[in-house]
Structures are given as C-alpha cells and as structure tokens.
Amino acid sequence: MTDWKNCTEEQKERRRYMDKKYREEHPEWYKNRKKYNKSRYNRDAYRMKKRSLERYHRIKRMIIGYYSNDTFQCKCCGENEYVFLTIDHIKGGGNKHVRSFNSRAGYFQWFIKMNFPPGFQILCYNCNNAKGRYKQCPHEEMRMLNKDIKQELK
C-alpha cells in the first residue's frame, strides 16, 4: 500500500485522478462499494468457516470410525445415521470431560493428540442420553428381558 505521508503532491494528485477516473468508469461499483466489500468479506468468512467445518467433520468421522470399528453404528441399537452418533464415555464423566474444552473441535482434537485412548464407544444420541440418565439404555433392559424369557421357555 502507498504510504500517504511520504507521497509527493504530484503522486497524491495522480492517485486522486485515478480514483476519480475509476469511479466514473465504474459508477455501479462506486454506488455499491460497501456492499461489494461486504460480500467479499462474507465470501472469505464463508470459505474459512467451510474449511474449518470440513476439518471438524473429517476428525469427527475418524473418531467415530475408530471407536465403532468402522461400522459407523450405535453400539446399542445399530443406529447408523451419522449425525445422530456420539462418542460415549463408557465409564461416565463425559459431560465434565467435554466441558473442559473450549470447543467441540478442541474436544475432538484431544482424541487425535491422545492417540485414541481406550474407554470410549459410539452410541447414538438417544442411547447415550438414556445411558447417562438411567445408567442403562432401555434397549439393554429389553434385551436382558428377552434373554430371560427365552431361557425360561427352553
């Protein structure tokens, strides 16, 4: 960029002339210059956001793949809708652990940094929630019940 303080009058004059000429040749641009700048800003922000989201999902996919043995399914009910899948702390304490990070991305990064430590499994949102609330997912209860009934009928 031109440093105005060190410019000669002649350079300044020339600069002013060029600006004026540009304005005259591009009246639409001049009228909408704020909008143009803004849209450009938005585009850059959008690109940056997109890139960081891509990175976020790449890491998330890697973690979910690892802890589900590449099945990308809930260990409890078999739900395979990717967006419903969550990382479950098998022994609990998940909320506290997640909250110790500033962001989801930071939390996911932790798995990479720690080289995928043991103690995690993939559950869908429902099963994870139920497990957190009732210690055991109702699916698990139903399975036990079914097993008991089958055994009794033998």
Ligand SMILES: [Zn+2]
């Ligand atoms: Zn599930």
Ligand SMILES: [Zn+2]
């Ligand atoms: Zn379940």
